[in-house]
Amino acid sequence: MPYHLQFGEADPLRIRFALSPLWETHSAVRVLARPRQQGYHLPWLRRIRGAAEGLELGPLHLLMPRRGHSPDFLYPPPRGPAASFDEEIAAVRETDPALAHDDFARALAETPGATASDEGQRMLADPAGAVQRLADLLQAAWEALIAPDWPRLRALLEADVAHHSRRLAEGGLERLLGEIHPGFGWGADSATLTVAYQGEHVRALDGQGLVLMPSVFTWPDVISGFDPPWQPTIAYPARGIGGLWTEATADRTPDALARLLGRARADVLCALDEPAGTTALAHRLGLAPSSVSAHLSVLTEAGLLTSRRYGHQVLYERTPIGIALTGSPVSHPRPE
Structure with missing residues (x-):
């Protein structure tokens, strides 16, 4: 049985992401x-x-x-x-x-x-x-x-927020809710978000908005059902969990790219399948944060990475040129 979260006129303006x-x-x-x-x-x-x-x-x-x-x-x-x-x-x-x-x-x-x-x-x-x-x-x-x-977990959660924030800007709320999890269903006529989960729960948001909270250990479920006085919240599985505990190694870096950029710098570029910060990359690659920071600066200046600030840290991700160099597939928005 599903949860039903009923939106009022002000609630779409009060949707936010959070980490916990x-x-x-x-x-x-x-x-x-x-x-x-x-x-x-x-x-x-x-x-x-x-x-x-x-x-x-x-x-x-x-x-x-x-x-x-x-x-x-x-x-x-x-x-x-x-x-x-x-x-x-x-x-x-x-x-x-x-x-x-x-x-x-x-x-x-x-x-x-x-x-x-x-x-x-x-x-x-x-x-x-x-x-x-x-x-x-x-x-x-x-x-x-x-x-x-926690540095690794936080980096994955922040990367999820960065991705979905961008998707919200590109496609609006209805598309965002449809993409976060297959258990989400948006009823445009009733302005109701239905969340497939055990139990029956109906809650009007009443102007409080909604907290969207990516989670590592919630997988494979989505969880809602918070009662007053708590703000309505949905915890959902973060993107990239499948590779979370897989250590990044030089084996995934093409030899030609390593010869072009240098092994360590190429490893940093190839490790950025999801946006990440300096500390998380250093932890993942077993390198000193100062070394990773220097490589990120060079890759950014060369146009292979772009960066944005999220909360307390800066997240880096590959540009189209960086994606092409690593041989990674380019993701495209879903067709209308």
């Missing part, structure tokens, strides 16, 4: 317990297995029913375009215990036996204490599972 390290942490914890979601992430899972085994994630998993409500306060929609994890977890710790109790009760009721379990009863009896324990678990999960790879 807290959402990625929560979603990564969910992936650990969901074999269906592990596909693309198997290299990551193998690498973090030891760290994950050292975490007590049972209380978090208890609040992650396979269908139905999960506590929104544990991963609220980010208020800005790119909040830090510390800012987001601080907001979780300030949750009203009464709101937390209601969220706990709804989520526990979705899983048979969860409400009567020792941990479930403990949460309901002391919601304020449970909020702090759960925040501690999310903090530990962030540090062990996500923080070491």
Whole structure:
């Protein structure tokens, strides 16, 4: 059964993209317990297995029913375009215990036996204490599972936002919503966005607009259903997840291009299948950030790359000439 998000006159003017390290942490914890979601992430899972085994994630998993409500306060929609994890977890710790109790009760009721379990009863009896324990678990999960790879994850998420922002400028809102995910359906007559997902949920945006949030660990689902007071939000799988955990190597760089540009500079050019920043490229290629920065400058001056600022960093992507040199296929807009 789908979600139905009903747009009013002002809502298209209040659509924004956002990134959330807290959402990625929560979603990564969910992936650990969901074999269906592990596909693309198997290299990551193998690498973090030891760290994950050292975490007590049972209380978090208890609040992650396979269908139905999960506590929104544990991963609220980010208020800005790119909040830090510390800012987001601080907001979780300030949750009203009464709101937390209601969220706990709804989520526990979705899983048979969860409400009567020792941990479930403990949460309901002391919601304020449970909020702090759960925040501690999310903090530990962030540090062990996500923080070491956050530069890479953030680069992929920012590249997705850059791509879809450009598509919004080129084709408008209706085309953007049709391209983000095959589970999206736009009803022009009713101004309603339908999101294919488990459960039935209808929400009028009422001038609040909509947050579109690319996610690495949400794959293959799209997730919505946030209730007031949270801003309406949709988390969707970011582009490029298939190559996320694949290390870039010199094997993909044509020898002729390496002779023309130099091996390291050619590797930088070939690694830019998606827009990326200096830190992410350095991490991906195993090079010093200063070296990557110098190569990016030369490639940009030569007309092989273009750059744009997004948030705190500069993203680079290949120009048509750069694409031609790497032998990559050129993507064209969908025909009308």
